Amino acid sequence: MVMEEESDCDSSDDSDMTGEPDSVDPEWFPPEDIEEEDDYMEELLPGASPQHQKYVVDEERLLNLFTIYLQKKLAKLAGLKKFALVAEWMRSILYHLYWCAATSEGDADMLEARWKSMCNHIANIHVHENPLFAKCKHGPIKRKWFEPGTEVYEKLTDILLSKRFMKSVRKLSPDSQTSSLEGYHATIIYFAPKMYHFGYATMISRLQLAALHFNENGGRDQAKGKHGVLQFNIAYPKYKKMDGYSLKRVLTKCTFGYVRELQTELYQMVRTGTTFEPEKAPPPLSSLYQHPSKQEVIEQHKELHRYKEKMDKRLT
Numbered sequence: 001m002v003m004e005e006e007s008d009c010d011s012s013d014d015s016d017m018t019g020e021p022d023s024v025d026p027e028w029f030p031p032e033d034i035e036e037e038d039d040y041m042e043e044l045l046p047g048a049s050p051q052h053q054k055y056v057v058d059e060e061r062l063l064n065l066f067t068i069y070l071q072k073k074l075a076k077l078a079g080l081k082k083f084a085l086v087a088e089w090m091r092s093i094l095y096h097l098y099w100c101a102a103t104s105e106g107d108a109d110m111l112e113a114r115w116k117s118m119c120n121h122i123a124n125i126h127v128h129e130n131p132l133f134a135k136c137k138h139g140p141i142k143r144k145w146f147e148p149g150t151e152v153y154e155k156l157t158d159i160l161l162s163k164r165f166m167k168s169v170r171k172l173s174p175d176s177q178t179s180s181l182e183g184y185h186a187t188i189i190y191f192a193p194k195m196y197h198f199g200y201a202t203m204i205s206r207l208q209l210a211a212l213h214f215n216e217n218g219g220r221d222q223a224k225g226k227h228g229v230l231q232f233n234i235a236y237p238k239y240k241k242m243d244g245y246s247l248k249r250v251l252t253k254c255t256f257g258y259v260r261e262l263q264t265e266l267y268q269m270v271r272t273g274t275t276f277e278p279e280k281a282p283p284p285l286s287s288l289y290q291h292p293s294k295q296e297v298i299e300q301h302k303e304l305h306r307y308k309e310k311m312d313k314r315l316t
């Protein structure tokens with residue numbers, strides 16, 4: 001099992017140019033299909049309309065469907081007094097999920113082997129049946145263990161090994177294309193925040209800068225600490241309250257080679273007296289619409305009103 005949580009998850013000053021923490025995207029754990037995603041959402045936000053559920057997923061980048069699903073299940077169990085030990089283990093179990101994803105390179109069998117080893121680990125058993133992951137990787141650990149065969153152990157492992165969750169675990173991969181697209185979107189928002197209006201030329205420049213930045217930094221690896229251990233950060237978003245938190249992968253630092261290239265290009269232009277004609281802005285979209293006179297619109301409105309009154313009378 002992993003020891004990263006003890007040694008290498010100190011907060012780091014990784015300044016991400018996307019302007020927001022590099023959270024693990026919801027797409028990190030792609031549900032089987034839309035229907036399955038809806039199932040998860042129904043469980044997480046019971047009674048919310050599909051639009052509202054989608055809104056939550058889109059807006060909260062930190063929201064990770066599967067982690068929250070698991071966290072909720074565990075918290076429910078831990079809420080019962082006789083199962084209080086589960087609370088002490090929640091963090092490690094969630095960490096283990098990320099660790100499995102980060103280290104198994106999308107290999108479903110390896111993911112399954114590593115994930116299942118947790119059920120041994122929590123019972124102080126650190127050698128496993130599956131040869132793909134035959135032994136935990138940590139050193140000696142002192143903590144309160146579960147007793148196999150007890151009610152709490154059975155309930156907990158039922159959650160960890162539930163058929164549906166295992167299916168999800170087998171698909172965990174840190175390199176999904178969708179998560180890269182999500183990252184690109186975040187980069188654009190950083191360079192061209194939605195709350196400001198930009199003119200055409202400015203917008204084009206900002207989008208081009210975002211693309212240059214993303215092309216250079218989009219594929220950054222996860223940073224490694226001492227002894228090559230992958231680094232994580234824990235974030236405590238306000239909306240999660242109390243003991244809610246998200247795990248973030250710490251990435252290697254951004255580079256800005258494209259800025260140097262642009263400067264060189266600019267100096268070259270100044271030196272050689274080259275001028276640059278910015279692209280002309282196309283007419284605004286609204287100019288393509290019809291523009292009736294105000295009087296015309298008022299007449300149409302009255303006409304419609306008269307028609308409606310007639311219909312109402314006929315119906316009563």
Ligand SMILES: [Zn+2]
Pocket residue numbers: 001120121125126136137138
């Ligand atoms: Zn172990």
